[in-house]
Amino acid sequence: METLFLTVVLGLVAALQAQDPLSFTSEEQDLTGTWYVKALVTDREVPEGKRPSQVSPVTVTALEGGDLEATFTFMKEGQCHQKKVLMQKTEEPGKYSTYGGKKLMYLQELPVKGHEIWYCECHHHGKLRRIGKLMGKSPDVNPGALEEFKKFIWCKGLLEENIFMPTQR
Numbered sequence: 001m002e003t004l005f006l007t008v009v010l011g012l013v014a015a016l017q018a019q020d021p022l023s024f025t026s027e028e029q030d031l032t033g034t035w036y037v038k039a040l041v042t043d044r045e046v047p048e049g050k051r052p053s054q055v056s057p058v059t060v061t062a063l064e065g066g067d068l069e070a071t072f073t074f075m076k077e078g079q080c081h082q083k084k085v086l087m088q089k090t091e092e093p094g095k096y097s098t099y100g101g102k103k104l105m106y107l108q109e110l111p112v113k114g115h116e117i118w119y120c121e122c123h124h125h126g127k128l129r130r131i132g133k134l135m136g137k138s139p140d141v142n143p144g145a146l147e148e149f150k151k152f153i154w155c156k157g158l159l160e161e162n163i164f165m166p167t168q169r
Contacts, residue, residue: 031107032062035116038141039134041153041163054169058135065089068096073169108152114138115145117152132158139168 037055056073063069066089073082087096087105096105103122110116114137121130134149136142150160 030062031060031068031116033137034059035135035137036139036168037133037166038115038136039146039149039163039165041132041149041158041160043128043130043158043162045159045162046164053166055166056169057139110145110148112142112145112148115142115148117149119152119156130156130158132156141165 035058037058054075058070058072061069061071063086068087068089070085070087071082073080075081085098087098090097094107096107097103098105098120099122103120106117106119106121108117108119116135118133118135119130120132121128123129132149132153134145136145150163153160153163
């Protein structure tokens with residue numbers, strides 16, 4: 001009996017240690033409102049001239065059934081364009097499907113209040129592409145949140161030198 005108890009306890013400890021230090025966004029967390037892009041990282045190096053130097057905030061609206069709508073503005077050929085992206089809730093907490101299932105978005109809470117990581121995976125021309133964004137409810141950069149973001153990208157196999165921090169528009 002004592003051996004069985006020890007086996008169960010050791011198994012639980014091992015399972016807890018193996019868990020990802022970041023948790024998926026919980027059902028209770030309110031994702032609505034304005035979010036600011038603090039930092040971006042991609043799985044490939046983006047030349048300095050091709051990186052977005054400025055980004056607009058993202059407004060998130062809750063829809064029926066747990067889906068979300070993200071609205072943002074971007075510049076193209078000198079003109080502002082507004083884009084709305086439907087993020088469809090999946091069975092997995094914190095996981096959303098976009099563009100008809102072509103992209104998967106993972107929203108993860110950070111221990112730093114008011115900050116999350118939005119991580120996207122998609123296949124483009126047969127290759128897996130990955131992008132991570134450090135998002136916050138305030139436009140100010142939080143050093144603790146940035147450190148958590150660096151830990152996250154390291155766990156995902158992304159390179160710290162591929163992080164860039166655009167200014168808010």
